[in-house]
């Protein structure tokens with residue numbers, strides 16, 4: 035397992051690479067060109083600039099999260115081929131520079147969705163929160179809430195220019211049901227797989243967050259059966275998973291350790307986050323400690339460890355602690371994620387020792 039940390043880039047993150055260097059065990063920085071909208075060309079100089087900076091601080095830059103997929107590809111419009119060509123161009127450039135894994139998602143219109151970005155927890159910290167009943171409303175209201183809550187930062191998937199065209203976007207998804215979305219995902223992957231093989235770049239799809247359909251839009255990576263269908267329909271080792279326990283976790287029917295044990299050889303990137311699910315279906319993001327929520331983080335790590343997982347792993351979101359929410363990106367503060375790294379490495383080291391018979 036290789037511990038990594040998601041970083042939004044210089045001037046675009048309250049945390050610096052020098053901060054991250056002081057967290058024990060972090061080997062790699064998960065990065066992206068966050069100023070790019072889906073379908074935009076990634077220039078070589080821009081890629082080199084970020085990768086060089088990351089490497090100059092002693093980290094690897096093997097994982098990119100994300101290269102976003104244009105809606106025309108998800109909808110299956112004739113213009114999709116033009117956007118797939120641009121995607122292929124990006125894979126080639128990243129592969130040539132040693133990038134090993136590209137994380138992406140195939141969620142229609144919205145990326146991850148929450149109703150409150152700073153909901154207070156009993157200990158006085160705060161974190162991202164999802165109120166089930168608040169979602170049945172108009173998606174425009176939702177979007178406004180997210181934009182307002184995000185403050186000075188742009189949230190991935192919630193860029194103002196996308197949100198401005200929300201009604202139009204919803205209309206273009208009208209004929210896209212679960213089967214159609216699977217079909218369009220297959221088309222996309224089959225076109226890019228030869229380039230991934232040639233460049234040795236693995237595609238790792240991120241599950242839908244939350245793991246159920248919202249606003250009548252289909253969501254197709256949200257359970258064991260959906261994951262199985264996804265892996266079977268393009269049965270190529272270059273197409274695999276970013277297994278996010280925080281995304282699958284709010285549906286308590288998802289047995290995450292068993293999903294990991296079943297599909298471990300197609301998991302290239304592990305996101306670990308704990309969530310606390312309330313009786314009415316609302317959920318809060320909580321600390322990484324297993325006891326604090328419904329994700330058994332020990333069993334999750336053990337499932338990876340038992341299978342000799344050598345892929346990348348990162349703390350997913352964290353709570354905002356000690357007032358850092360004034361400055362940090364929602365879910366991406368320094369302190370709780372650093373605590374999460376230490377908790378997970380503690381579990382991992384003890385699993386190592388036991389396996390070694392010490």
Ligand SMILES: [Mn+2]
Nearest residue numbers: 278280305350
């Ligand atoms: Mn995640």
